Amino acid sequence: MPEFHKTDETRVICIRDQAREARMSSFNVKSALAAPLILYYRSLAPLLKALRRIDAFAALRARLSFPLPASTVILGRASVYGTGRVRCGEGLLIYPNQYIETNEEGEIFLGDGVVLSTGVHLVAYAGIYIGKGSMIGEYTSIRDANHTREEGRTLRDSNHVAKPIIIGSEVWIGRGVTVLSGVTIGDGATVGANAVVTRNVPAGAVVGGVPAVPLRNRVSTPTEMEQ
Numbered sequence: 001m002p003e004f005h006k007t008d009e010t011r012v013i014c015i016r017d018q019a020r021e022a023r024m025s026s027f028n029v030k031s032a033l034a035a036p037l038i039l040y041y042r043s044l045a046p047l048l049k050a051l052r053r054i055d056a057f058a059a060l061r062a063r064l065s066f067p068l069p070a071s072t073v074i075l076g077r078a079s080v081y082g083t084g085r086v087r088c089g090e091g092l093l094i095y096p097n098q099y100i101e102t103n104e105e106g107e108i109f110l111g112d113g114v115v116l117s118t119g120v121h122l123v124a125y126a127g128i129y130i131g132k133g134s135m136i137g138e139y140t141s142i143r144d145a146n147h148t149r150e151e152g153r154t155l156r157d158s159n160h161v162a163k164p165i166i167i168g169s170e171v172w173i174g175r176g177v178t179v180l181s182g183v184t185i186g187d188g189a190t191v192g193a194n195a196v197v198t199r200n201v202p203a204g205a206v207v208g209g210v211p212a213v214p215l216r217n218r219v220s221t222p223t224e225m226e227q
Contacts, residue, residue, distance in 0.1 A: 125162035131169035
């Protein structure tokens with residue numbers, strides 16, 4: 001019996017070593033096949049990057065009703081729906097996966113030097129104004145319209161109420177913020193991540209929370225988002 005167990009254990013170890021060797025061989029083949037492709041992509045990376053930016057710029061420009069300045073830097077394609085009534089200032093920096101929608105008389109105005117981080121949603125039925133130098137964090141939602149409920153009509157078929165949203169200059173809006181219709185955010189204000197802004201924010205204020213409430217007044221230019 002002891003000899004039988006020893007033989008069985010040796011067989012298990014042998015199978016385990018063979019499996020490990022097979023995995024290593026597979027990894028080596030994978031690395032060997034990938035090596036020329038890695039070299040190819042590295043050598044072409046600057047060209048591919050430039051082509052993606054040109055493609056994204058051309059696609060956005062084709063969808064807008066107003067000219068898109070050549071100084072715009074767009075890092076990936078944006079989804080544009082509705083009338084395309086978007087007015088853009090100089091030197092915009094636009095990250096990938098934007099959702100931009102304008103309907104009825106609504107327009108979106110982006111001032112000089114505005115930054116739209118990845119996944120920002122902008123939906124305008126009345127109007128959205130974002131002043132120069134403002135930065136909008138990832139996955140922020142700025143929508144100027146709310147649904148209504150009407151007797152005898154489904155929610156989908158009911159009307160909406162829209163009020164313009166005004167965001168001043170040098171405003172810092174953190175990741176995942178929701179800005180609701182009719183809100184004005186003053187120049188130099190800061191909105192903390194994941195806040196829901198339901199009322200006006202004074203110039204220079206720092207707000208956060210759900211709903212957003214004042215945390216303090218900004219006394220100097222921040223170098224880091226407050227927790």
